[in-house]
Structures are given as C-alpha cells and as structure tokens.
Amino acid sequence: MEMLLEMHESAGLIPEEAHMARCIREAIFERRMPPGTKLPEEHLAALFSTTRGRVRRVLLALSREHIVALRPGRGAMVARPEPEDAQNILAARRVLEVGLLEHPCRALTEENYIHLKAIIDKEHKSHETGDALELIRLSGQFHLDLTVLVGNQVIAEMQRELILRTSLIIALFERQKATCCLTVDHGMILEAVRQGRVQEASRLMGRHLLEIEHNLDFKMSPPPATSLTMLLSR
Amino acid sequence: MEMLLEMHESAGLIPEEAHMARCIREAIFERRMPPGTKLPEEHLAALFSTTRGRVRRVLLALSREHIVALRPGRGAMVARPEPEDAQNILAARRVLEVGLLEHPCRALTEENYIHLKAIIDKEHKSHETGDALELIRLSGQFHLDLTVLVGNQVIAEMQRELILRTSLIIALFERQKATCCLTVDHGMILEAVRQGRVQEASRLMGRHLLEIEHNLDFKMSPPPATSLTMLLSR
DNA sequence: CTCACTATTTTTGTCAACAATCAATATGGA
DNA sequence: TCCATATTGATTGTTGACAAAAATAGTGAG
Numbered sequence: 278m279e280m281l282l283e284m285h286e287s288a289g290l291i292p293e294e295a296h297m298a299r300c301i302r303e304a305i306f307e308r309r310m311p312p313g314t315k316l317p318e319e320h321l322a323a324l325f326s327t328t329r330g331r332v333r334r335v336l337l338a339l340s341r342e343h344i345v346a347l348r349p350g351r352g353a354m355v356a357r358p359e360p361e362d363a364q365n366i367l368a369a370r371r372v373l374e375v376g377l378l379e380h381p382c383r384a385l386t387e388e389n390y391i392h393l394k395a396i397i398d399k400e401h402k403s404h405e406t407g408d409a410l411e412l413i414r415l416s417g418q419f420h421l422d423l424t425v426l427v428g429n430q431v432i433a434e435m436q437r438e439l440i441l442r443t444s445l446i447i448a449l450f451e452r453q454k455a456t457c458c459l460t461v462d463h464g465m466i467l468e469a470v471r472q473g474r475v476q477e478a479s480r481l482m483g484r485h486l487l488e489i490e491h492n493l494d495f496k497m498s499p500p501p502a503t504s505l506t507m508l509l510s511r
Numbered sequence: 512m513e514m515l516l517e518m519h520e521s522a523g524l525i526p527e528e529a530h531m532a533r534c535i536r537e538a539i540f541e542r543r544m545p546p547g548t549k550l551p552e553e554h555l556a557a558l559f560s561t562t563r564g565r566v567r568r569v570l571l572a573l574s575r576e577h578i579v580a581l582r583p584g585r586g587a588m589v590a591r592p593e594p595e596d597a598q599n600i601l602a603a604r605r606v607l608e609v610g611l612l613e614h615p616c617r618a619l620t621e622e623n624y625i626h627l628k629a630i631i632d633k634e635h636k637s638h639e640t641g642d643a644l645e646l647i648r649l650s651g652q653f654h655l656d657l658t659v660l661v662g663n664q665v666i667a668e669m670q671r672e673l674i675l676r677t678s679l680i681i682a683l684f685e686r687q688k689a690t691c692c693l694t695v696d697h698g699m700i701l702e703a704v705r706q707g708r709v710q711e712a713s714r715l716m717g718r719h720l721l722e723i724e725h726n727l728d729f730k731m732s733p734p735p736a737t738s739l740t741m742l743l744s745r
Numbered sequence: 746c747t748c749a750c751t752a753t754t755t756t757t758g759t760c761a762a763c764a765a766t767c768a769a770t771a772t773g774g775a
Numbered sequence: 776t777c778c779a780t781a782t783t784g785a786t787t788g789t790t791g792a793c794a795a796a797a798a799t800a801g802t803g804a805g
Binding site: 288289291334336337338340341342343345347349362364365366368369371372373375376377379380382428429430431432435439483 | 522523525568570571572574575576577579581583596598599600602603605606607609610611613614616662663664665666669673717
C-alpha cells in the first residue's frame, strides 16, 4: 500500500510543506478535487494549520508540476489541461513507458514481480467491491512502481508527474465511466515483462495507453469550475 | 539562434521572475556558474534589480528542477548531482531520446531538417574557432530542438531539465576536456532520422549518449565549492 | 601552530500589516 | 428587463522590519 520508494519530490520544501503538497497531490489524483477547484490560500492555511506563506510556496511548487494553475491576481486552482496538452501528455507517456519496457534499465526480480502482482490482485478486488477510488489509486501505483523497478528514480519522477496529469485529463475528458486502466492489461503486461518478452511487453503497453487515449472525448463540455476546498483527509 | 519554440517553462512565475530563471539556467548550462556556486539572495536581487521575495520564488522553482540545491537555513547553490543521480539522469535520457527516435510522435519535415542542419553547421564553426561555450550551447540546442520537432512540448520540457542536469554532470565528472557532444554523431543521427531509418537513428543516439556516460569519472575529486555570483550577462 | 571558544557579521526565515487587485453585488437610468 | 457603472467584500501581492541561524573573524590558552 505504501509507496514503494520515497521519491525525493520534496526538493526545496521543508517537511511540513512537502506533506501538504503530498496531500493535495493525492486529493487531485483521487479526484476528490476535480479540475477547476479553487484553492484559496487562507482556506488551505487553515486546513493544514499553517501560514499563508507556506501555502504559497506549496502552490508554486505544484504549479511547476502543472497540476495547479496559478493565475496572477486570481489565485490558484486545480489545473484543467487543454486538449492539446492531453494529447502531448499521453504521447509522452507512450514514449516513456514503451521505451522503458523496450530498453529497461534493469530486469525485474522475482521480488519485484510479487510486489506488482499484489497490486494487480488488489485491483481485481477493488473492481469487484466497486471501490472506484481505490482502483484509480492502485492503477496509478502499478504504472509508477513498474517504472521505478524497471527504470530508476529520475524516470519515475517524470512518470509521477505524467500520471498525475493523466488523472486530470481523464477527469475532464473521459467518454464513459469506469474507463480507468483495464486491470486485465496490467496483468498481461506484467507477465510479458516477467518472461523477458520485451517486444511483447512494450507493444502491450503501447496499446494499453492508446486505449486510454481513444476513450477521451475532447468535445465534451468542460464541467463547471467547482469551488470549495473539501475532503483532503484520508 | 533563438529557441525554436517558447516552451512554457514559466508556469507559476510572473514574466520578470521567468526572465531571471532563464538567465540563471543559461548561466548554469554554459558553466559560467559551476556546481556548488553559492547563490545569496540579496546578491541576486541586486543583480536583477528586484526584491528578495522574488529571488526566493525563482530559487524554489529552480530547486524543483534539480539544478539548484536549497538547503534550509544555508541558502541556495548550484546543484552538485551525486554519481548515482548522474547515472539515473543519463539512463533517463537514453530511454527518452532513444525511445522517441524509435517511436516518433511526428515525422521530420524538410524545414525541420534545415533548422537542425544549421545548428550542426554552427557547431562545426564553433569547433573550428574554438568557442567552447558556444559549442556547448549549440549541442544542447540540437538535442532539445530535435526532441521538440520529433516529439512535443511536454516531452521537450522533460528533456530540457535532463539536458541541464547533464550539463552539471559533465562539469563535475568529465574525464578529459572537450568531451561535449561529438558534432559528427549529431550529423549522422540527423541524416538517419531524415531518411526515416528509425532503427539506425535510435541506435546511434543510444551509442552517442553511452559515449558521454563512458567519458565520466566518478572518482574525480569534487571541485571546491566556488562562490561569488558573476557573469550572468550575455 | 593549532585548537577551542566567543563575538561579530552576514544571510536566511518569518510574520503582520498594508496595498492592490479581482469577483460579486448593488444601484440607477434607459 | 437590460446594460453600464459604482460600491462592497474577499483574496492575493508586497513590503519592511525583525528573529533566528549560520558563516566568519577574532581571541587566547595550551
């Protein structure tokens, strides 16, 4: 359940700020804060019982990750990627993840395999019990942990940002509900990787990501900007 | 000479701050500010005739790009990547650039080719006149522009960060002088891409990046932390 | 000369109050 | 009713002074 490896996404922030950033990222990733949600500084400061200055630093950091939009004078809100961004982001993921499976930095150990398999099993369970939130989380974790294990920290950090942005994209443009990653695909990919079938694994991953892309509809009416800061807890 | 495409690396910063960030990035990239250079806030504020508060925001932004280290209480300095980081960064570049040439987002137009060829020609000129600084700059621009043209904005932003960090790595660990990118390689890569020889292009790029890596010596004594803020002009 | 300790100076971190800006509402005339 | 304008309220942006911490310089004993 816990993040496989503490990635140093905290660069430049003190622990308290890093914690706040993590909470907000999590809330965005799990769509408790949909794109467009306003993020007033004082609200957040009160929520995390900290000062406005610190909130400000965190918002700047998150805006540099492109998951928060920071318009001067108008404050911060959860980012709403343009269709063009969406295509670029998904294309980037294809390049990165397909490329990585094709030319992995290191091979998957048996231990690694067990770890990833466990995530997939949990995905199945969440699918059965209908826990959509947990399914989203697990799906992201599969992609991220696979990247860490077959790649390295630096690659994983890029990947983390892309996954978060993908979460925003799906929230904005998903054509039909329940279109998060297909657990079945994850299983096939993992097996191919385990057996060293590099070409097959990367091909599957490419198709998997394309499928996500094809389930988007950019002509969708952008949902109205929600306000209120809510439910940051877990 | 000018950056091919204005990448929105200014997210969350006002224009003035974005300009400052660009200047510092440039100075770091061209090694006018070697790794370890101290970056006192008031110094920078005076240099750019701005306030300490703004400098602070810029330093936070740059620290999130991993090119500035921001230790609490001790101020900012140009980052000094660990050998482990160095390996991860170069591995990431291999995955990204090789993967991109193997599975390009779009094909190179004749116009694009001319643009890139011009850069290579300038590289040759700089090599002859011995203008090492310009050579470094051009070399980085070749890799970056190629990424933009064959990929997209999002990929290019990741690439920009990786190239900057590579510049730090070379400054720290280069075994022998004059080991910046070999212009010859660039030429061969470009020709392969132009002719649509995808496999060949990606193979060459992989070798090219490995060559850089093999010219590093991690046992090198880390050069003493230089101080003084100097020569930000161009 | 070196070490340990103290004092000084520089630099960073923080805060609260104020100014500027934007969003929302209210007002008034056609 | 509708639009334009003015007022209000809420939120963000900035400043400067101060506190805290670290680097530096200085002092003296061994």
